[in-house]
Amino acid sequence: MKPGDPKAVQKLFDSVAPSYDLLNDLLSFGLHRVWKKQLLLWLAPTAGEQWLDLCCGTGDLAFALARKIRPGGRVYGVDSAQQPLDLARKRGIEESCPDIYWLKKDALNTGLPPCAFDGAVMAYGLRNLTDPLAGFKEIHRLLKPGSRAGVLDFSHCPEGSKRALFQRFYLRKIVVPIAATIGYREQYEYLEKSLRNFPIGSVQEELALEVGFRTAAYRSLAAGQMGALILNT
């Protein structure tokens, strides 16, 4: 599968949805939870706020946000694929979590009102968008002045660096073989492909500033394997 095709991306995430959470835990050795927790520590959502979880998948960050914005807050989990959203909605019912709305929408064109949110997160979503600049534009459009956003994803490591070698080893020798055991070889081979044209941290900063964010700071996580872009309007 080639990155940048929204229909194919949707199909891919619909197909992996039933095993997505399990594979996330296995393939990151549970560390994705630590990185998501760190992202929210940096962003500091507080009671009563309205937050967006764009490309929410099965809703990890939306649930974590919901715990932080009570009482009086609201979280909107947005994803373009139906299966992850269905799982998120089911979990919301099981965990009696009425303060999250689940919306099937394109993160590039949510149709949500402008300047309506106190904060936004996007974890492992930006890499899948046809156009990261358009993604930043939409996040910026949705946020109130004086709010913040965090974009967490794999780092695009400099070619030839030790970090890049380690990433290639990890993706090819650990991620793909494990995913293949349950029938998801092609879906997880996509991960390395999706990183090829993914902007490096400093370019992400530039793109975000270009669309109007007041500040943009890329912070490394997991010895440079992951990164979080912290934005302020």
Ligand SMILES: C[S@@+](CC[C@H](N)C(=O)[O-])C[C@H]1O[C@@H](n2cnc3c(N)ncnc32)[C@H](O)[C@@H]1O
């Ligand atoms: C790797 S998953 C990440 C899920 C979740 N944020 C997490 O960290 O576990 C990427 C998600 O982005 C969604 N996605 C990809 N392109 C999208 C788009 N244009 N609009 C909305 N969601 C999109 C996929 O459907 C998928 O659920």
